[in-house]
Amino acid sequence: MGNSINRILPIDLYHMVSVPELVLERALKIYHVKDGKGEALPSFETGTLVVICTGGSFSCKVNKDDCNIVKGQVLLAAGEGVTSVKSFIETNFSGIVVFVSEEFLINRQRLIIRDITEKEINEAMTMLNLIESQLNTPREIRAKVIESLLRALVIGLQYSVHEERIERDDIPLFFHDLALLISRYHHSPAYFYAEKLGLSSPEFNMKCRQYSQMTAVEWIADYVLLEAKDLLRKTRLRPSQIAIMLGFSNQDTFSRWFRRLTGEFPSEWK
The missing domain is CATH 2.60.120.280 (Regulatory protein AraC)
Structure with a gap:
């Protein structure tokens, strides 16, 4: 994974940081x-x-x-x-x-x-x-x-x-809409995104394969992995905080998922 999604990533991603001592002013x-x-x-x-x-x-x-x-x-x-x-x-x-x-x-x-x-x-x-x-x-x-x-x-x-x-990159609008949704909902099942896009699961998977040669599950995982790496590299947030931000139920689930895709735990990768 990784070669196709880097071409498709259309927007800058933003996440709220949950900091207890935050002084908004x-x-x-x-x-x-x-x-x-x-x-x-x-x-x-x-x-x-x-x-x-x-x-x-x-x-x-x-x-x-x-x-x-x-x-x-x-x-x-x-x-x-x-x-x-x-x-x-x-x-x-x-x-x-x-x-x-x-x-x-x-x-x-x-x-x-x-x-x-x-x-x-x-x-x-x-x-x-x-x-x-x-x-x-x-x-x-x-x-x-x-x-x-x-x-x-x-x-x-x-x-x-x-x-x-x-227009310049000739990227289907579908992938821009999908990227916006993933930047909001992060680690969610493929069927969830299919419903948000008004598609059946098979139609959603077919669209992903046609352009990126990746399944919908792979595309979503690759995108969320980019987010995770970016947060680990650019912030001082703990893996437990990043896990919550990216929609994982807990740090252990996030760590196992990250290791399966990268061969390393989040703490080791950082």
């Missing part, structure tokens, strides 16, 4: 900037950065390369790769800057810069208003609600890029 920062006025941005740690420019420009370095977006553009990047943000007074930047720490939302964000329509900006602003309104709700429910809204915001901002990839 520290893990999520939303900056509203108008006409170059606003507080200076901090150095970004590991996480997700979203910048929507509605005026002037936003200039910085991303992975040590110069980066500049102007009115009507959006930037999505891994926060730790963004440095040397120019003064907003100097660039007369207006817009929204959102930073989500990995403490709250694990990301696999590639650099994306694209034009954004006025309608998309309005939709993003509505989403951000909803997110900010949730900051005053009881702690036991607000993190999950905000996580869902953030996931919807980021995927929505990536959407046009994914439409272009569908």
Whole structure:
């Protein structure tokens, strides 16, 4: 497994991190900037950065390369790769800057810069208003609600890029829909995904085989394995936490499954 799925993986994956001591006000920062006025941005740690420019420009370095977006553009990047943000007074930047720490939302964000329509900006602003309104709700429910809204915001901002990839890579839309479902439900049976896609189990299996030469069970397992390896490599989460995030009943089940596919236990692989 592995050769086919790497061609099909269409989106960046996001997971909420369940951290008992999470301080949401520290893990999520939303900056509203108008006409170059606003507080200076901090150095970004590991996480997700979203910048929507509605005026002037936003200039910085991303992975040590110069980066500049102007009115009507959006930037999505891994926060730790963004440095040397120019003064907003100097660039007369207006817009929204959102930073989500990995403490709250694990990301696999590639650099994306694209034009954004006025309608998309309005939709993003509505989403951000909803997110900010949730900051005053009881702690036991607000993190999950905000996580869902953030996931919807980021995927929505990536959407046009994914439409272009569908045409360029000639990947059936079926696999994009399947990948989105797996990124949400993770380690679930093939028949569960078949039902979500409106297919019978044989039809689901046939579609997977036609394009990837893999059965549906193999395709799902390979995708979840990529998630598991990514979490083990990029985070400090314990295997027990990763097991829960990926839909396994317990750590032992996850460890046996991981060893069957890789020959190693999660703790050894990491």
